[in-house]
Amino acid sequence: MSAPDETTSSAFDDVFSANAEYVANFSLNGLEPIARRGLALVTCMDSRIEPLDMLGMKPGDARILRNAGARVTDDTLRTLVLAVYLLGVDRVLVLPHTRCKMASVDNDDVVHDIIEEQYGVDTRSLEFHTDNNQLGALRHDLERIRHHPLLPKGLPVTGAIYDVDTGRVDPTGL
Numbered sequence: 794m795s796a797p798d799e800t801t802s803s804a805f806d807d808v809f810s811a812n813a814e815y816v817a818n819f820s821l822n823g824l825e826p827i828a829r830r831g832l833a834l835v836t837c838m839d840s841r842i843e844p845l846d847m848l849g850m851k852p853g854d855a856r857i858l859r860n861a862g863a864r865v866t867d868d869t870l871r872t873l874v875l876a877v878y879l880l881g882v883d884r885v886l887v888l889p890h891t892r893c894k895m896a897s898v899d900n901d902d903v904v905h906d907i908i909e910e911q912y913g914v915d916t917r918s919l920e921f922h923t924d925n926n927q928l929g930a931l932r933h934d935l936e937r938i939r940h941h942p943l944l945p946k947g948l949p950v951t952g953a954i955y956d957v958d959t960g961r962v963d964p965t966g967l
């Protein structure tokens with residue numbers, strides 16, 4: 794592997810130097826990797842989301858799985874299987890959010906076109922799992938978890954929507 798160039802390394806100066814302060818005040822030493830409150834949260838990568846705080850959780854309480862759109866992908870399922878059997882997870886909350894870009898367009902083609910037009914990159918080899926029927930996509934994703942052959946029958950699984958303007962987590966009853 795070649796060494797990163799100077800631009801690459803300086804792009805991270807702020808985060809690495811901020812860490813020094815974090816280390817000075819570090820208080821999570823000795824925390825177990827088991828999710829103390831048994832929650833696996835599947836949510837979006839959106840930077841407006843504070844997954845622990847919004848649910849009254851602290852580090853060590855929950856497993857957080859994040860991706861674009863809070864979609865239940867094969868990788869999400871793989872991670873949930875590990876989380877349930879090895880990491881103390883005994884309930885799963887899937888939590889997409891309001892004003893999510895991934896739920897603002899009809900289908901992946903729109904996103905592929907935008908990226909191609911603006912950057913000249915053809916991303917059609919990827920599936921982005923965009924869907925503007927957010928509740929329909931959530932229902933589908935919850936079913937994927939509920940019917941996964943390797944996950945325990947009766948594992949509590951539910952969905953809610955996080956409102957990025959109010960902080961409210963709205964259960965969908967799905």
Ligand SMILES: [Zn+2]
Nearest residue numbers: 837839862893
């Ligand atoms: Zn989002």
